[in-house]
Amino acid sequence: MPLMDLRGQSLRLDPVAMLRRLRGAPLPLRFSAGIWCFSPAASRFHEPYQPARSIEERLALAAELKPDGLAALEAHVPDEISRENLDLWRRFSAETGIRVLTVIPQLFRDAEFEFGSLSSPIEPARRRAIERTIEALELNRDLDTDFMVLWPGIDGVELSYGADIVGQRERFAEGLAEAMEAVPGVRVAFEPKPYEPRGRILFGTTAEGMLLAPMVESRLRHPRNRALLDRGDALLCLNPEIGHVLMGYEDLAMAIAWPLGQGRLAHLHVNSQPLGNYDQDLSVGLISPEQLDGLLLLLRLHGYDGSMGIDINPERLPVETAIRLSMDALRFANERIDAIDHARLIDAWTSPAQHRGTVERILLESYRRAPR
Numbered sequence: 001m002p003l004m005d006l007r008g009q010s011l012r013l014d015p016v017a018m019l020r021r022l023r024g025a026p027l028p029l030r031f032s033a034g035i036w037c038f039s040p041a042a043s044r045f046h047e048p049y050q051p052a053r054s055i056e057e058r059l060a061l062a063a064e065l066k067p068d069g070l071a072a073l074e075a076h077v078p079d080e081i082s083r084e085n086l087d088l089w090r091r092f093s094a095e096t097g098i099r100v101l102t103v104i105p106q107l108f109r110d111a112e113f114e115f116g117s118l119s120s121p122i123e124p125a126r127r128r129a130i131e132r133t134i135e136a137l138e139l140n141r142d143l144d145t146d147f148m149v150l151w152p153g154i155d156g157v158e159l160s161y162g163a164d165i166v167g168q169r170e171r172f173a174e175g176l177a178e179a180m181e182a183v184p185g186v187r188v189a190f191e192p193k194p195y196e197p198r199g200r201i202l203f204g205t206t207a208e209g210m211l212l213a214p215m216v217e218s219r220l221r222h223p224r225n226r227a228l229l230d231r232g233d234a235l236l237c238l239n240p241e242i243g244h245v246l247m248g249y250e251d252l253a254m255a256i257a258w259p260l261g262q263g264r265l266a267h268l269h270v271n272s273q274p275l276g277n278y279d280q281d282l283s284v285g286l287i288s289p290e291q292l293d294g295l296l297l298l299l300r301l302h303g304y305d306g307s308m309g310i311d312i313n314p315e316r317l318p319v320e321t322a323i324r325l326s327m328d329a330l331r332f333a334n335e336r337i338d339a340i341d342h343a344r345l346i347d348a349w350t351s352p353a354q355h356r357g358t359v360e361r362i363l364l365e366s367y368r369r370a371p372r
Contacts, residue, residue: 003187004146007232009302010263015346018301022342026334027300031327032072032101033310034269035080038062041313049315055080055088063096065320069327072101074149074309077136079106086139100143101307102189102267105129105136108153108197118175119155119168119202130175137183146307147187147266149239150176156198172202173212177219180235184224188216189239189266194248196279205248206255209238213264234264241269241311242284246291249276253294260302269311270330281313283322285329290363292333300337336366 013021038058040048053061062073075081081089081103093099107117107129115122117129133150140148155172157163180188190212194204203212213236217229228235238259245255259265272282285292308330314322340362348355348362 003185003228003233004266004306006234006237006263006265008263009260009265009304011302013301015350018346018349019342021301021303022297022346026338027296028305029069029327029330029334030071030307031069031310031330032074032307033062033065033070033323035059035062035073035075037310037312037314037323038319040315043315050318055085059088059092061320062098063092065323066096066098068324070098070323072099072307074102074104075100076104076106077132077139079109081139083139086143089143100145101309102145102147102149103136103139103143104149104151105133107132107155108151113154116155116168116172117152119152119172121164121167121171126171126175130179133176133179134182137179137186140186141183147189147237147239149189149191149267151191151193152202153193153197156195156201156204158199160200168202169215173215174219176236177216180216180220180225181222184220184222185228187233187235187237187266189237191239191241191244191269192248193241193244193279196247206238206240206245206250206258209240210258210262210264212236213262232263234262237264237266239267239269239309240265241271242292242295243269243271243273243279243281243311246273246275246288247277247279252288252291253298256295256298260298260304265302265304265306267306267309269309270326271310271312281311283312283314283317283329284310284326285333289329289333289367292329293336293363293366296330296333296337340366 035058038061039053040050062070089100107113112125112128120126136148190209192204192206192209193201195201203209216236225235240256245252270284272284272287273280274287310323310326312322312326345362348358
């Protein structure tokens with residue numbers, strides 16, 4: 001599949017063009033979900049409250065959500081998808097129409113990655129991480145996915161004292177570039193997270209994730225990669241997660257505006273999160289709904305056309321219920337954004353001194369109206 005053209009995200013619009021965009025078609029909502037959501041995650045505090053499910057059982061449950069709007073799945077290699085069970089995934093997609101959106105290298109769980117994966121100072125461990133990243137890139141290429149999500153959960157520090165932080169960052173960028181050169185033409189969607197499981201994770205905030213892009217792309221030399229970059233396509237993009245952004249005390253719309261402004265927003269992971277708390281992965285729209293609305297308004301304004309990846313850990317809800325609730329929360333937020341007075345809002349943006357309180361009034365009125 002050709003790379004999705006993200007270049008239009010970064011176009012600067014005048015007020016007339018803004019109004020035309022906001023009055024146009026609502027933000028298209030396409031839903032994906034992590035296959036990991038369909039079986040209870042491990043916890044160090046309590047036993048799982050739901051039974052563990054095999055990949056076959058998870059896929060069967062995901063198939064039931066197709067009529068509700070689930071269009072794609074995300075999976076880690078080798079835990080959830082691999083060459084060994086690739087026929088199972090292909091058969092599932094053929095029978096249900098639910099495609100594989102991304103294959104993600106699992107670089108955080110194995111004991112050999114104790115001191116980091118792509119950033120590890122231990123060369124055999126780092127080499128294994130590069131090999132697994134290449135494996136994931138190959139599966140993305142073979143399955144014709146949209147991109148490869150990459151989350152460096154185990155790459156970081158607890159104590160900065162004496163840590164070779166610059167070396168860690170450089171090794172990470174070099175290792176990722178090496179893998180991308182081995183499988184050229186596959187886009188990477190990097191997912192920042194400030195902490196957990198490491199005390200501090202490399203490239204942990206949205207802005208730090210943006211800084212990784214030139215570090216990687218400047219190292220790419222393969223003719224296919226260079227042709228895409230020379231055309232203006234980004235190969236190192238972002239996959240921000242709502243929970244991770246809020247863990248870092250970032251404002252959601254302010255943070256996502258960074259990759260949008262440079263045509264680098266490949267995908268989003270969506271959930272709910274108390275500000276600055278541990279990573280809770282609650283169903284979408286349950287906490288700070290005004291942040292969700294601001295995000296959808298921003299995405300609509302910049303022509304985002306990607307998927308909404310549901311990444312939740314519904315400990316006390318059936319997963320199918322939690323995913324349906326999350327999809328509905330996004331639909332309701334989209335309806336609220338569609339119903340506001342867009343001309344009045346843009347007037348308030350462009351002439352704030354003449355519209356004191358207008359933005360606040362529009363926000364409050366949007367919650368008074370029940371979604372259709």
